[in-house]
């Protein structure tokens with residue numbers, strides 16, 4: 001097949017770190033990149049060919065992005081899916097389809113979709129405004145209350161164990177689901193082409209700090225047996241196939257104490273648990289996202305070694321222009337890869353960057369992490 005160069009003009013709705021990390025793949029393939037984001041010089045806007053400043057739900061801004069682009073993809077799912085569906089129906093190519101994005105942006109609809117397609121997921125019920133504590137008690141405690149829309153990075157997730165937790169419930173449309181105890185959290189990245197060709201990456205283990213209940217680090221491959229890993233990949237592929245669209249997806253799982261896999265949620269885009277693929281895999285998640293968008297043969301997902309990724313999140317107690325401490329010591333280590341996202345403001349808990357370590361096994365990576373973790377901080381300029 002003969003391709004005209006440049007290959008395409010790619011438009012991305014949202015200009016965060018995921019779109020920023022897509023830029024190197026676009027450059028390498030002679031694809032121009034236009035970003036739509038309301039914030040001037042957003043992380044992806046700094047490294048793209050062009051940024052349109054506008055809201056992600058604004059019809060005129062989305063139309064302007066479509067005018068500038070041959071293909072549209074996404075940095076996040078909180079976008080004006082209705083408008084995008086209209087533009088897609090007029091013939092604009094979008095990967096994944098806005099219909100899938102619209103379904104996925106509502107977690108309650110996602111859960112119902114899993115149920116319809118017999119994809120194992122924890123039991124759940126919608127919560128009406130009239131619901132009271134007896135409703136959740138009847139469902140079973142502990143349970144997890146989740147906002148139907150708009151939640152990310154744990155915001156919009158509330159664990160209910162007691163009447164006191166119920167009094168602090170989320171006051172937006174929500175559902176509740178069974179709390180999955182003592183699980184291992186896994187994620188599988190899947191890329192899919194319009195032809196149906198599909199590749200999946202080895203499952204990644206998300207190691208949570210039990211004291212802080214925050215993500216500590218990610219390990220690739222996950223410390224699970226090969227059979228479970230294969231099962232997770234097949235289930236992730238089945239889940240992606242059920243949405244009937246090309247694209248790159250992150251599928252999050254709970255592996256229960258009994259060895260069952262439950263799908264927690266799906267993201268229709270690049271994902272935090274795929275960042276290691278930049279250095280650790282033959283083809284990064286971002287390159288496969290681009291190939292899926294361009295309908296090119298997908299690249300090998302093979303791991304070149306073991307990888308550990310930590311997020312660099314804003315330290316508690318500070319806000320303002322970002323500053324990093326501990327970078328020099330980090331750079332002295334071999335096979336350590338630092339990514340800083342170019343966010344101009346740092347606040348507690350905000351994802352400012354990530355670091356990936358590559359090595360021969362997970363124990364060695366965990367001990368290397370411990371050697372610098374306490375000395376590495378990123379924080380805002382001013383105390384809060």
Ligand SMILES: Nc1ncnc2c1ncn2[C@@H]1O[C@H](COP(=O)(O)OP(=O)(O)OP(=O)(O)O)[C@@H](O)[C@H]1O
Nearest residue numbers: 122144151152153154155157177178179180181265
């Ligand atoms: N049913 C559950 N049982 C036990 N823990 C849960 C359950 N649902 C969510 N959690 C915990 O809360 C975390 C965040 O939940 P979820 O992934 O649904 O929300 P999120 O806001 O999309 O988070 P993220 O953006 O980090 O993926 C999970 O990674 C898990 O640690």
Ligand SMILES: [Mg+2]
Nearest residue numbers: 154252264265
């Ligand atoms: Mg999640």
